[in-house]
Amino acid sequence: MVSSPIFSRADDLDKYVDLASVPRHRFIHNHPFTMRLRKAVAFDYVMVSGLDIDNFRFGTGQSIDTDFPPAFIESYYDEKFHLSDPFIERAKLSEGVVIESDVLKGVELNSRLAYLLDAFNIKNRLLFPIRRGNEMYGCVGFSRTVPFEADEIDFLGAIAQSTHTAVTRPLMERFAASALRLSSGEMICLKLASMGLTSEQIAQESGYQVDTVNTYIKNATRKVGATNRTQAIAEAIRRHLID
Incomplete structure (x- = not known):
């Protein structure tokens, strides 16, 4: 508040x-x-x-x-x-x-x-x-x-x-990102996902394990009120959290 x-x-x-x-x-x-x-x-x-x-x-x-x-x-x-x-x-x-x-x-x-x-x-x-x-x-x-x-x-x-x-x-x-309690890892994974990368490719780019990438994206999806990865990316762009 x-x-x-x-x-x-x-x-x-x-x-x-x-x-x-x-x-x-x-x-x-x-x-x-x-x-x-x-x-x-x-x-x-x-x-x-x-x-x-x-x-x-x-x-x-x-x-x-x-x-x-x-x-x-x-x-x-x-x-x-x-x-x-x-x-x-x-x-x-x-x-x-x-x-x-x-x-x-x-x-x-x-x-x-x-x-x-x-x-x-x-x-x-x-x-x-x-x-x-x-x-x-x-x-x-x-x-x-x-x-x-x-x-x-x-x-x-x-x-x-x-x-x-x-x-x-x-x-x-x-x-906005801090208000939604998005972690830096969640933001990084959303950003890379918005570039069309798969979880495996995001893992290679970020240094995270694939399971960690999927967890971050799942958490970010929930926090922005989306139901899947595609919606989460669109919502993050609309909210100006990522370009």
Whole structure:
């Protein structure tokens, strides 16, 4: 579980020894991907939530990269609006884009939440769920003062997964393997297996016994939630554990 909600720059990871020591709320400062994205569709704020690692699911709000005002985020989570905001509650059940204006039709917001949103000029929120199979583990959200057009929403939806990957990649590359408790031997065997090597060939390359190679791959397969070697390789690549 990540530490208390203290803001840190999202690209400032050198001082953290493991995932547990990384602040759960991280500030995106001139992120190159989101800066380019803004040139395609203008938006005021962006938020990327969730990591594809056990215990970092969207509903817990345990991992957030954002350029929303830090004072807003701290108040929002300190006052636990992530547990009661109807916009977020709808997102947990949705398979597609969640548009704030649609959610709030006929709904009266908590007066304190409405005050915070207005005070920080956070309007017209959009949220795109990010899923692995049938499970939502994260989201990408945007807001701006002027409502988004339909074609802009379509574009942001098409790029949402890539946005999530680009923003969370540094954290995943540094800490995902340790969070999943993959050993160095398991990582080596997965890497060699991804090159198309058989267990015998992996043993020759790595210096491990064939039985050890098979054990490592079996353990790695279980840890990444796969059912066979091929799925484990695909899952490790998708999670950015190996190239």
